[in-house]
Amino acid sequence: MIKVEGIYHKYKVRIGEEEWKSKIKYFLNPRYKYVDALQNINFTIKKGEIVGYIGPNGSGKSTTIKLLTGLMEPTAGKVVINNENPFKKRMKIAKYTGVLMGQKTNLWWDLPLFESFKILKKIYNVETKSNDQWLEYLISLLNIDYLKQPVRQLSLGQRMRAELVATFINEPKLVYLDEPTLGLDVSTKKNVMDFLIQINKDLNTTIMLTTHDLHDIEKVCERIILIDQGILKYDGKTSLFLSEFKCFRSVLISNQKKNIDLNMPKSFKKVDTRINAVEYIFNSSKYNDEQVKDIVRMIDSEATLIFKELDLESILKNNLEVLAYD
Numbered sequence: 160m161i162k163v164e165g166i167y168h169k170y171k172v173r174i175g176e177e178e179w180k181s182k183i184k185y186f187l188n189p190r191y192k193y194v195d196a197l198q199n200i201n202f203t204i205k206k207g208e209i210v211g212y213i214g215p216n217g218s219g220k221s222t223t224i225k226l227l228t229g230l231m232e233p234t235a236g237k238v239v240i241n242n243e244n245p246f247k248k249r250m251k252i253a254k255y256t257g258v259l260m261g262q263k264t265n266l267w268w269d270l271p272l273f274e275s276f277k278i279l280k281k282i283y284n285v286e287t288k289s290n291d292q293w294l295e296y297l298i299s300l301l302n303i304d305y306l307k308q309p310v311r312q313l314s315l316g317q318r319m320r321a322e323l324v325a326t327f328i329n330e331p332k333l334v335y336l337d338e339p340t341l342g343l344d345v346s347t348k349k350n351v352m353d354f355l356i357q358i359n360k361d362l363n364t365t366i367m368l369t370t371h372d373l374h375d376i377e378k379v380c381e382r383i384i385l386i387d388q389g390i391l392k393y394d395g396k397t398s399l400f401l402s403e404f405k406c407f408r409s410v411l412i413s414n415q416k417k418n419i420d421l422n423m424p425k426s427f428k429k430v431d432t433r434i435n436a437v438e439y440i441f442n443s444s445k446y447n448d449e450q451v452k453d454i455v456r457m458i459d460s461e462a463t464l465i466f467k468e469l470d471l472e473s474i475l476k477n478n479l480e481v482l483a484y485d
């Protein structure tokens with residue numbers, strides 16, 4: 160369904176200058192630099208797969224989605240969707256595609272929600288009885304009981320569920336979701352993830368999901384593709400990737416009364432130092448939380464400890480591959 164062959168993408172960025180004299184000089188004679196957003200990315204995604212496309216901020220995820228949806232052409236390499244070039248056949252491919260980009264909306268702010276759905280049905284030319292039933296089904300799966308409310312009055316969770324209906328209204332074969340659960344509470348997140356699993360079953364829709372939340376990924380994606388600074392770092396089973404890192408936890412040690420000065424065992428990796436606090440990452444198969452507390456309290460009996468699981472951002476930022484194979 161999706162084939163990406165050796166894509167590179169560079170953005171041309173104008174170099175700015177703060178000083179007014181230089182500002183005038185650069186305005187008359189602008190200078191540019193190039194940002195490498197993607198470098199030699201290759202992957203294929205088969206029909207019906209749900210793939211997590213993950214990476215830290217600025218790693219190139221949105222750029223990839225823009226290339227796959229045909230909004231831009233890659234600087235080099237080839238993107239093929241269903242044997243066609245999405246840049247040249249954008250309108251044709253859009254008919255069977257759904258896109259949800261976190262910050263953008265597919266809805267009309269001032270209209271009651273059901274009016275947005277009506278307009279979308281017109282745009283996609285799906286004003287049929289069977290599509291009416293499909294829409295009713297989507298609405299019931301996502302518990303949407305606020306169809307008459309204007310979109311601007313909806314809470315974030317209500318809006319995101321409505322955005323999902325809008326994304327799937329055309330019974331798409333292919334869907335790109337960029338951070339569909341950002342800022343949602345645990346139960347709404349679960350509702351969204353269950354919805355994706357159900358729709359994938361119903362339509363065999365190919366779904367590419369971008370998120371920073373490893374729990375979301377774990378729930379719905381058997382496969383992940385990980386990019387970092389525009390370079391593909393991992394393409395394979397989610398379970399395999401997570402099992403490498405699941406053993407790591409972080410502990411934030413703080414003491415409001417004095418500076419923290421700890422001499423922790425070598426296998427504790429210091430990842431952050433703040434005023435009166437330090438954060439370490441440790442391997443929980445070597446030390447459990449109680450043992451960590453004991454070690455810290457022997458050095459500083461008044462210290463407060465906060466433990467947490469690692470998210471994707473910290474796994475990548477702290478280069479934990481090194482620890483995983485330690």
Ligand SMILES: Nc1ncnc2c1ncn2[C@@H]1O[C@H](COP(=O)(O)OP(=O)(O)OP(=O)(O)O)[C@@H](O)[C@H]1O
Nearest residue numbers: 170172194196214215216217218219220221222223
């Ligand atoms: N229109 C643009 N012009 C110039 N540079 C851009 C543009 N869009 C993205 N970039 C740069 O390209 C790189 C990749 O950005 P991209 O938005 O694709 O990353 P991302 O993984 O989607 O990030 P995030 O998770 O923060 O949304 C970054 O260095 C970014 O600054």
